[in-house]
Each structure stands twice: as C-alpha cells, then as structure tokens.
Amino acid sequence: MSAAAGSYSLAGKRVWVAGHRGMVGGAIVRRLERESCEVLIADRDTLDLTDQRAVLGWMHNHRPQAVFLAAARVGGILANDSFPVDFLRDNLLIETAVFTGAESVGVEKLLFLGSSCIYPKHADQPIREEALLTGPLEPTNEWYAIAKIAGIKLAQAYRKQYGCDYISAMPTNLYGPGDNFDPAGSHVLPALIRKVHEAKQTGGTVQIWGTGTPRREFLYVDDCADACVHLMQHYSGESHINVGSGQDIAIADLARLVMEVLDYRGEIVTDPSKPDGTPRKLMDNARLRAMGWMPQVDLREGIARSYEAFLAGEGRGL
Numbered sequence: 001m002s003a004a005a006g007s008y009s010l011a012g013k014r015v016w017v018a019g020h021r022g023m024v025g026g027a028i029v030r031r032l033e034r035e036s037c038e039v040l041i042a043d044r045d046t047l048d049l050t051d052q053r054a055v056l057g058w059m060h061n062h063r064p065q066a067v068f069l070a071a072a073r074v075g076g077i078l079a080n081d082s083f084p085v086d087f088l089r090d091n092l093l094i095e096t097a098v099f100t101g102a103e104s105v106g107v108e109k110l111l112f113l114g115s116s117c118i119y120p121k122h123a124d125q126p127i128r129e130e131a132l133l134t135g136p137l138e139p140t141n142e143w144y145a146i147a148k149i150a151g152i153k154l155a156q157a158y159r160k161q162y163g164c165d166y167i168s169a170m171p172t173n174l175y176g177p178g179d180n181f182d183p184a185g186s187h188v189l190p191a192l193i194r195k196v197h198e199a200k201q202t203g204g205t206v207q208i209w210g211t212g213t214p215r216r217e218f219l220y221v222d223d224c225a226d227a228c229v230h231l232m233q234h235y236s237g238e239s240h241i242n243v244g245s246g247q248d249i250a251i252a253d254l255a256r257l258v259m260e261v262l263d264y265r266g267e268i269v270t271d272p273s274k275p276d277g278t279p280r281k282l283m284d285n286a287r288l289r290a291m292g293w294m295p296q297v298d299l300r301e302g303i304a305r306s307y308e309a310f311l312a313g314e315g316r317g318l
Contacts, residue, residue, distance in 0.1 A: 008066075008109055008165075008233050016040040016064035018049060018098055019071025023178035023315075024113060024171070027225035028068050035229065040064050050093035052100060059101035067110040068228060069098050069151075073144075077209070077277055078184060080141040091147035099154050103162055110166040111232050112155050114148040114240060116217075116281055117141050118170060126246075126284040129170075129239050138278045152240050165236055169228055172244035172283050176221035176302060177309035182317025188251060189218055192258045193303070193310055200264040207269045210276035212252030217282045219245045220297035220305070230293045244283035245295050261303045 015032060019025035020041040032039050040062055047058050049071050073090040080087055095112070102110050119127050120135030132152070137145045148170075155166040179190040186194070192208070199206045227243045235241060249257070255268050297305070309315060 008236070010035040010037045010066060010229070010232065013037045013065040013108075014040055014063060015066045015068070016042075016059075016062070017068045017070060018042070018094075019069070022070060022072070022074070023176060023180070023221050024174060024224060025068070025070035026178045027176065027221040028070060028228055030222065031225040031229050037066075049097060050090055052093070052097040055097040056101045056104060059105045059107075063105055064102075065108045066232065067098065067102055067107050068232070069095070069110060069112045071098070072113070075180070075186075077140045077275060080144050084143040087141075088143040088147050091144065092150060095147070095151040095154055099158060099166070102166070103158055103164055108165065109232060109236075110155070110164070111228055112151050112166065112168045113228065114151055114168055114170045115144065116170055116172045116242075116244070116283055117145040118149050118152070119281070121278050125280050126282040127242070128284040129242055129287065132240070140275055140277055156238050159238055167231060167235055167237065168240035169231055169243050170240050170283070171224045171227075172217040172219050172242075172281070174219055174221045174224050176306050177314045178221070178316075179306065179309070180316040181310055184317075186317060188216065189254065189258075189303070190306070190310075190315070192255055193262070193307055196255070196258050196262045196264055197307070197310065199266050200262060203266065205267045205269045206255055206259065207271055208251060208255050209271055209274035210251070211272050212255070212268070212270045213250055214276045214278065215248040215250050215280040215282065216254070217244050217246075217248040218254075218299055218302070219243065219295060220302035223295040223297050226296070227288060227293050230291065231288070234291050239287075241287055242283040242285050243288060244285050245299070246283070246285050246289075247299070248280065248282040249299070257300065258303055261300060262307060
C-alpha cells in the first residue's frame, strides 16, 4: 500500500485529522477544505487517543484512508519541566494507539507531526535532519522530545517491517489561531502576545524569561498545515522532514516586534534567573523547499493575525 513519491492524491479520500481541536490539527482541517476529501474528526469526549482499544475500534468503524497525526500533549518550558510523566507517557500512548490502528485497518498514508525539540541542544545551525540523535537533548523538554523521537522511529519501523507509507514532519515553533495563551502552559510567542496586551492595558513592563538572547524560528500554523498537505501528496520516504520558515529572531527582538505590532511602547524586563533553553534553534528547510514548498506568512503579519485571534477568543487559556 506504499505510494510512490509525488503520486498520492487526497481527493475523494476519507482523511482523519487526529487532534483537530489543537492549533495544528485545526489548521490542517482548514487546509483540507481545498482538497475535495472527506475529513474525519473525533472529539475527546468520544475518543480517548491514549486508549489503544478505543482507537482501534473507532478506526475499524470509520476506515480512514489517510491520517494526519497532529494530536499530542504539548506545552512550554514550565509545563514540560513540571509534568515529565504526562508528556512522555501520554504522547507515547497516542502514537502507539494511532499507528497500531492505522496498520490494522490498512491506512494508505500517515503523516506524523513531531517537533524541532527532537534535536540536540547544541546541534549545528541551521539544523539538518541528520542531526537527530547526535547529541544530548535540551533538559527542560527532553521528555516530550523523546516521545516525538519515538514517533519518528515508529513510523520508520512500520515502513520497514510492514511496508507502510508512514512519513514524519518536524515543524519549528508554531503560532496562530487556536494557540495556547495560558501563561502557565504557553510557548514564547503566544505568551508574549498576552503579556504585551496586558501591559498595554495597565501601562506596565513586559517581562521575559531568561536573558532574551536565545534565537528561535517561528512558522505561522496555516503555513505548517499547507506544508503537511504538500508532504502527504509529494513525499514518501524514511527520513523525517523539517518544516520551518528559514529565519530566526532573538527573544528580546521578538518581544520588541510584538510590542510594535500591538502598538505598545513600554519597557522590557529580562529575568536571567529563569532558564534560556537551547541557545539557538533554526531548521534547515532545504529538503522541503526542494519539493517546491515555501511559507507565505511573514512573522509581522502572523503576529497581527494571532493578536486578532487572541482578541476574538480563538485559543486556549483565554
């Protein structure tokens, strides 16, 4: 049931987006509206993705032909560091259940979504796919990273043992509509949007964790969804593929950019007692670009769109 590279069409197919209520899953559902396919979804109250028996039963009943596995337990540095068991266990259970079910019902193609945190803390920049497993991970999110590495290897194992056309995409830091704006569990960009918004209301300072010097890459979530559909249609291979914008920015500069977009001229205060995380994380996107894909939304425009979503209540933690 393996599809040759460049030959897989989603038209007329039953396509399950696992994790459709999440930011990435929601963007994939939006993107699939252009593909003339039947999108399958399952709410959390009807299907527990950590329950292998339940997932297998659901897949036998609905018979998806393609799967985007975007479901995961996610969070920022604080959440990862506080709940290591949850991040490792739940993500391993989700991956195992969906992969097992997909092979059982003969899914034609599956795309597994990982994260750039799979790479070593001090990987050469920009990070190529070959950097996987070449050095120690960032300690503050290694539990989530190990679970995502296991997902990559599970896809490769099913390809090797059963000939399944399972592929993996590794997105950089994503943001956009449906993001998590809860200060206790959010990633840096949505956290900054909320902090600047609240500081603008009170006239207060904008505090950022660490020194503000680490550099991060960001990709608007709808661009990521478009890349995932592109890979589903045009890629079939063992290696995971990086998905990013190809540009990074220092956290302090990101805070200034958010303040510009939100039209606030307050003071930025760093907190060096808090961890910086990985010093720099920029993905090498040469493989994806060679397949003819490029992002469409730049960072300034994406922040503006994200702020509109925040004001409209389109996200978690609001």
